[in-house]
Amino acid sequence: MEDVIKVGLIGCGNVGGGVVKILLENAENIALRAGCRIELAKVVVRNMDKQRPYEVAGYLLGTDALALVNDPSIDVIVETIGGENPARELIMTALRNGKHVVTANKEVIAKHGSEFLQIAREHGVNLYYEAAVAGGIPIIHGLKNSLAANNISKIVGIMNGTTNYILTKMYQEGAEFATVLAEAQKLGFAEADPSDDIEGDDVAYKLSILAGIAFNSSFKYEDIYFEGIEGISAREIEVARKLGFVIKLVAIGQAHADGRVELRVHPVMMDEWHPLAGVNNVFNAVFIEGSYVGQTMFYGPGAGMCPTASAVVGDVMDIAMHRKLGVSHPSIHTNFQKKEVVPIGEIQSEYYFRLSVTDKPGVLAAIAHACGEAMVSIKSVEQKQSKGEAAEVIIITHTVRESAMQKALAAIRKLDTVSAVHALIRVGL
C-alpha cells in the first residue's frame, strides 16, 4: 500500500482555498515531514460557479457534500463551510463512516463538540479543530498537549481580529467607533454586517471551546456572559490612556476554588504593561496561567486565509502521521469533570464608570451615597467642569461584586443630577 492519505474538502472559500493552496504548493515538504503523502482527493462546494481564491478546477467534484462524507476512498474530511447546519450532519456522518474530521468551524464545535467527540471515540477516529479558535495560533494543541501537566487557573484571550483592529485604531488615532468601523469595512477587516464580531458572539464560541479544554469540562456557550465594544467611545479610550490603561475586548476563563468557572467576554481596561496590551491590529493572543508553567502567551494571526489553513493542514498532518502507524491519535481527555459557570452577578472586579452630571453642590455626595448603600467602595473620583452647569465624573471602584456595582449604578441612574451614564468598564485582569 502506498503511503498516502486522501483528503476530501468541503467548502472552498477563504479557509478552504487556503487549504488547497498549501496542500498543492507545499506537497513535497509536507510529505517529507509527515512521512506520507497528503493528497487533495476531492473538493465539494455550495456553488460551482463562484470565483475561488485558489484554482481548484481539477479537484472540483460538485456540490454533493453528503456523497463526499460517504465516499469510502476518503480518509479525512476537512470542513470549512462554517455555521451550524449542514456542517453538523456532515461531520457526524463522516465520523460514523470512520473518517477523521478536521474543521475550522467554531460555531458547530461550540454547540456540538462533545457530541462529536463521543461519536469519534466510538468509531476510533479523531476530530481536530485547531483552526476554530484564534486561526493560526496553536492554542488548542498547546493546551491539550504541551501544557497538559498543568491545572489551568486562568485564560485571557484577545480572539477577535475585527474588534482588536477597531480598538487599536481608536487608541492610535483618537477616532470614534463608527468612523473606524466604516474604515475597517472598507479595508475588509470587518464584515458588511459586523454584529457577530462587534457584539461578542464570535468570541463566546471560541471561549467555550478553549474553556472546555483548559478546565476539563464541557460548557454551554449560552452560559457565557458577553458584551461587545459598541459602548466604547473615543473619550473612554482617552481617559484609559491617561490612567495608564489600554482597552481590549477579552475573553476570560477563570477557575474558582469551589470548582466553578468564570466565563465572560467584555471590554476591559488593562495595565499598559500587560503582555496582552501590546497585541494590536488584527493580531490575536491567548494568555494562560498554569499551575506549573506560570504565565505563557501564544500570539499570532487570528484569522485570514493562509494562517487559518496552516492550522487545518497541521491537523491533517498529525492525522497522517498517526494513520501511518495504524492508530488514531490518543486525544487527551478533556471533559472528565462537570463544572458550573459562575453567574456574572457573582464575579468580582474593579470598575470604571463615567457620568455626566449637573455641577451643583451635593452631586458627588449623592453618587457616593448610592455606592455606599450598595457596598461599592470607591478608589478614585475625578470631577471635571465642562461648559455651564455640566460636569463629567469619572469613578474607579475598589474590587466589588458585579451585582453590587449594578445595584449602585441603577441608583445612580435615578439621581436627578445625573444626566447620563456613559460607560461601565471592568478594570484589570
Add this chain to the structure above:
Amino acid sequence: MEDVIKVGLIGCGNVGGGVVKILLENAENIALRAGCRIELAKVVVRNMDKQRPYEVAGYLLGTDALALVNDPSIDVIVETIGGENPARELIMTALRNGKHVVTANKEVIAKHGSEFLQIAREHGVNLYYEAAVAGGIPIIHGLKNSLAANNISKIVGIMNGTTNYILTKMYQEGAEFATVLAEAQKLGFAEADPSDDIEGDDVAYKLSILAGIAFNSSFKYEDIYFEGIEGISAREIEVARKLGFVIKLVAIGQAHADGRVELRVHPVMMDEWHPLAGVNNVFNAVFIEGSYVGQTMFYGPGAGMCPTASAVVGDVMDIAMHRKLGVSHPSIHTNFQKKEVVPIGEIQSEYYFRLSVTDKPGVLAAIAHACGEAMVSIKSVEQKQSKGEAAEVIIITHTVRESAMQKALAAIRKLDTVSAVHALIRVGL
C-alpha cells in the same frame, strides 16, 4: 496489564525536583488526561546527602544512573542532570534498551541530538526535549506539529532569562551592566559564574536545536556566531531609547534563498513596537515567520523549576498516551535536508556604532571617508560635544554587509582622532 507507565528520573536538582513535585502532586489529573497512570518509579542522584528542593526520600534508589537505564522495569528515562557527560552515554544506553527518553539538557541535544534520533528510530522509541529550549514555552512542539505545514523563513528568540533580566533593569533603571549583574546574582537570577549566560553560549545551544527543526537540517552549534551583552553600556541603552529602540539579546535564524541559513546570537536594537521588545525580565519568547501562518510568537518563562518541569512532564504524558496504543510517537521528520550556515561576514544589517573622538576639524570627514572606502553607506550621524576637546559620535548605517562594516571599523580604529570605539550593535530585525 494495568495502564501505567514507569518513569526513572536521573537527577533531582532544580528541574528534577520540579518533575517529582508535579508527578506526585498532580498524579490524579495527569492520569485522567493521559488515560494512564504515570508512576515515578525510581530516582537516582549524584550525591545522596544533598538537600532536595522536593522530598523524594521514598523514591531515591541511589547514585547508579547506569543501573537505572539498564533496569527493564522502567519505560521512560527522564534526564535532568545537564551537561555533555555522562548524559550522552546514559541517553544512548536508555534508547538502545528500548526506553523512551525525555531530557531538559540543551548541551547534550545541541551536540548529539542527531545521533540520538538515529538510535531512537532504530529502536522504535522516542526522544523528547521540549524543556531544553525556552523552558516552559512549547516552542519545539509548536514547530514540529502545529506549524508543520509551513516553511519557516525566520525565527527570532529571546531565550536567556538572565541576560534579558539584566537588559530590562538597565533599560528601566539606567544602571550599568556590572551593577545589575551583581543585583541579579544576589536575587538568584544569575549564576555566580555567569559567563555561559552573558557570553551567549547558552543561547547558541538553543538556537542550534530550534533551527534544526525549523529549517529541516541539523546544524553544528560551533557554526553559530555569537556575542554576549558584556559590551552593552548604560549609554548604549540610553541612546537606543531616544532613537525608539530597545536592546535585546536575540538568537536569529533566517533562511536564505540559496538554501543556506543565517544563525547568529547577538544584541540587537529593535523597534520598541516589535512584539519581542515588550518581553521583559526573566521571560523568554520566540517569534516565528512561517510561509502560511505569517508571524506568531510564543511567550513564557524560559527557566525555573516548575515551568521547565511542566514541559518535561508534558513530554512524558505524550509518550504515555502513545504507549497505551502500543506505538511510539511518529516524530515529524526534521533533518531531511543538509543546509550550510551563512558566514557572519556575509550577513546584511544596519549598524549602530558609537565613538569618542577629538573635536577637531576633519574628524567626521575622516570617519565618513573610512566608511565610504569600505562601501558602508551612512544613514545618520550625531556628534555631541562632551568636555574640552572630546566629543561623541553616533552613527547608524544603511543596510550593509557585515564584512564591509568590520573593514570600515578597523580603519576607523586606526584614526588618530578616534580615541575609542564603544560599541557596534546591529539594528533591526
